Amino acid sequence: MASSLETQWICGPVSHSKYCPHFSHGLLSASVLPSQLVTQDLRKTHRLRSDLSLRPSAHSKDTKAEFNTATYVQLNAAVVAGNPASLLRSYQHFCKAESDSVRKVDQAATDQIVAGKQRAVTPKNHADARRKALYQPRQLKATPADKTAVKTLVEWAKELGGAPLGLRLAYIPLVVINDPKLAEPIFEQQKSSMYAGLEGLSGKEPHPSLFTGKTSAYYRAVRKGVAPAFNSSNLKQSFGRLTTLMQAVVSHAGSKGPAAPVDVFAVAGHVTMDAISLSIFGQDAGSTADLSAPKPRYAKLLDPAMAGFTKTLATPWIRKLTFLPAMKRLKEDVKAVHAEHERMLQRLRTCQPPPASLGAHLLALTDPATDRPLTDAQLCAEMVTFFIAGYETSASAIAWALYLISTHADIQQRVTAELDAQGLLRTPDRPQPHRLEWEDLSQLPYLRNVIKESLRLWTVATGGTQRCLDRPMRVRGYDLAPGTLVQVPFYGVHHNPAVWERPEECLPDRWDEPDAEYVAAAKSDGSSSEPVLEGTQAAGSNLGDLEDATAAPNSKQGPAGRSAAARRFMPFSYGVRSCVGQNLANITIMTFIATLCSHFSLKLAPEMGGSYGVEQSAVDMLTLQPKNGMLMHCASRAQ
Numbered sequence: 142m143a144s145s146l147e148t149q150w151i152c153g154p155v156s157h158s159k160y161c162p163h164f165s166h167g168l169l170s171a172s173v174l175p176s177q178l179v180t181q182d183l184r185k186t187h188r189l190r191s192d193l194s195l196r197p198s199a200h201s202k203d204t205k206a207e208f209n210t211a212t213y214v215q216l217n218a219a220v221v222a223g224n225p226a227s228l229l230r231s232y233q234h235f236c237k238a239e240s241d242s243v244r245k246v247d248q249a250a251t252d253q254i255v256a257g258k259q260r261a262v263t264p265k266n267h268a269d270a271r272r273k274a275l276y277q278p279r280q281l282k283a284t285p286a287d288k289t290a291v292k293t294l295v296e297w298a299k300e301l302g303g304a305p306l307g308l309r310l311a312y313i314p315l316v317v318i319n320d321p322k323l324a325e326p327i328f329e330q331q332k333s334s335m336y337a338g339l340e341g342l343s344g345k346e347p348h349p350s351l352f353t354g355k356t357s358a359y360y361r362a363v364r365k366g367v368a369p370a371f372n373s374s375n376l377k378q379s380f381g382r383l384t385t386l387m388q389a390v391v392s393h394a395g396s397k398g399p400a401a402p403v404d405v406f407a408v409a410g411h412v413t414m415d416a417i418s419l420s421i422f423g424q425d426a427g428s429t430a431d432l433s434a435p436k437p438r439y440a441k442l443l444d445p446a447m448a449g450f451t452k453t454l455a456t457p458w459i460r461k462l463t464f465l466p467a468m469k470r471l472k473e474d475v476k477a478v479h480a481e482h483e484r485m486l487q488r489l490r491t492c493q494p495p496p497a498s499l500g501a502h503l504l505a506l507t508d509p510a511t512d513r514p515l516t517d518a519q520l521c522a523e524m525v526t527f528f529i530a531g532y533e534t535s536a537s538a539i540a541w542a543l544y545l546i547s548t549h550a551d552i553q554q555r556v557t558a559e560l561d562a563q564g565l566l567r568t569p570d571r572p573q574p575h576r577l578e579w580e581d582l583s584q585l586p587y588l589r590n591v592i593k594e595s596l597r598l599w600t601v602a603t604g605g606t607q608r609c610l611d612r613p614m615r616v617r618g619y620d621l622a623p624g625t626l627v628q629v630p631f632y633g634v635h636h637n638p639a640v641w642e643r644p645e646e647c648l649p650d651r652w653d654e655p656d657a658e659y660v661a662a663a664k665s666d667g668s669s670s671e672p673v674l675e676g677t678q679a680a681g682s683n684l685g686d687l688e689d690a691t692a693a694p695n696s697k698q699g700p701a702g703r704s705a706a707a708r709r710f711m712p713f714s715y716g717v718r719s720c721v722g723q724n725l726a727n728i729t730i731m732t733f734i735a736t737l738c739s740h741f742s743l744k745l746a747p748e749m750g751g752s753y754g755v756e757q758s759a760v761d762m763l764t765l766q767p768k769n770g771m772l773m774h775c776a777s778r779a780q
């Protein structure tokens with residue numbers, strides 16, 4: 142007998158509404174997660190921590206009532222990820238932040254005593270100063286309902302590997318699932334209405350795009366029409382120009398010398414912007430010509446408008462309240478970006494992009510409703526989508542992979558050895574290695590493994606996908622009603638200890654295992670003896686005859702001989718609405734990293750604050766980005 146999820150909701154009524162700039166947290170903290178819930182998480186993670194025999198914090202008694210904003214954000218992320226390991230890591234960040242701020246207070250007191258001002262340092266003053274440093278005060282009180290809620294949340298997270306978690310989004314049930322087996326049929330459901338919140342960004346006349354729209358006849362026509370632009374033979378045609386862009390990166394890093402750090406995230410942003418421009422127009426956008434600029438010109442316009450839209454995704458109506466200074470600013474940002482989109486559209490209509498390009502495929506599309514070419518509004522929405530979906534995501538993926546390489550000497554050494562074997566490594570004896578060629582890409586399996594491991598550990602699309610159920614579904618004995626929102630956070634899936642061995646460790650060799658992208662049969666079958674899903678159709682593509690550039694990596698077939706295996710690796714999502722640009726992304730990431738590592742040895746700059754500093758600076762703005770860039774010292778291999 143199924144229990145009704147309605148009686149099992151882990152959250153009490155929404156009692157807190159804190160605006161939070163991070164999408165997946167913003168989504169929740171704006172309307173779902175009572176702050177008390179998070180407070181209680183802290184208490185609970187104490188237990189998790191001691192379960193795992195970690196040293197208790199000196200301040201553990203104080204954490205029950207107050208904590209700082211950074212921790213709040215971190216823990217929200219962990220809750221969304223629904224994963225005990227991630228909760229734990231967040232808590233460790235919290236303890237480290239705590240001890241850093243307290244250490245500063247202690248140091249100041251010591252300095253005063255040394256300077257002969259010991260009378261100013263009374264025990265009370267000192268205790269007050271420590272307390273103030275510990276918490277940017279946020280008084281939070283937990284209700285009994287919250288306590289029960291958190292117990293359920295953490296117990297579920299721990300025992301079920303995080304799936305499913307029930308929350309409420311503005312009183313609409315939201316279920317978070319990070320068990321790949323349970324998540325599989327969710328990918329057949331329509332995207333939630335949240336995506337439509339991005340639609341005003343492309344132009345004055347908003348139109349659903351490949352990314353934001355529901356799976357409709359129009360959607361299918363567009364996907365079918367653009368997918369061939371991302372197949373190997375078409376991408377191969379612009380590969381030479383991509384490697385030319387990379388020569389500019391090599392010159393830029395070389396000109397800095399080993400002493401001055403290079404922000405590889407910013408540089409990658411220039412390259413990915415040009416790569417998408419190349420793909421659409423057959424010409425780059427000139428971004429790579431000025432790699433010292435912090436951002437490409439278009440990104441300077443797009444990023445503030447995108448950030449404003451992201452923050453208001455769950456509440457798009459708020460954008461109309463232009464008497465609010467933030468909304469007035471957003472209106473101006475959007476106006477500027479619309480003007481730029483207008484220019485880009487004119488360029489697309491007049492530049493005659495090469496036949497293999499994405500632009501040519503876009504211009505050839507027809508709307509099945511009218512049987513006519515796309516209107517300006519439609520074309521603009523599609524064109525802009527590719528920049529929004531592809532530019533920053535690919536740059537972040539490059540930055541995270543380079544971060545792993547630069548902080549793991551053994552990994553960097555193996556990447557280098559592989560490049561050397563291909564004659565791609567610059568050495569004193571080989572000052573001019575051969576330029577990366579298309580055929581080289583398939584000869585770098587270890588680098589490919591490193592990139593996959595990085596996409597898993599540093600899942601760019603952290604929050605994953607959000608779908609809306611169009612029919613009743615039963616998930617692990619819980620009945621979900623039509624209209625329930627279901628979120629599959631890819632970060633949570635990729636860190637789920639129920640389906641990954643040592644999920645928090647960077648182990649590129651795991652990808653050498655056969656079927657590494659799928660849940661091991663024993664685990665997926667053994668995780669639950671009850672039927673986990675009922676009332677769902679068998680998993681299968683809705684795309685019919687669609688020629689999908691991503692068909693192979695997202696095949697629903699699973700590994701040979703195990704057609705029902707669930708896919709656990711989904712950096713580009715899964716199934717019908719998976720990333721159409723993933724081939725371009727993979728090629729750009731691989732080309733960037735192979736070229737940079739061929740010419741330079743990489744070391745994370747001390748300014749980043751080591752791994753701790755990097756992890757602390759990761760922000761989730763729809764995608765996981767290194768907020769402070771990714772500074773690296775690039776030492777030429779020619780010396």
Ligand code: HEM
Nearest residue numbers: 352527530531534535538601602606713714718720722726
């Ligand atoms: C590392 C880089 C990238 C990552 C991690 C990534 C990830 C994703 C994910 C997770 C989705 C599904 C989103 C959802 O369901 O909410 C998606 C969709 C999409 N991506 Fe990417 N993406 C990347 C690069 C690109 C590039 C380079 C392009 C094109 C230039 C692109 C174009 C798209 C489009 C158009 C969609 C919507 C597809 C559909 O619904 O049919 N992406 N991407």
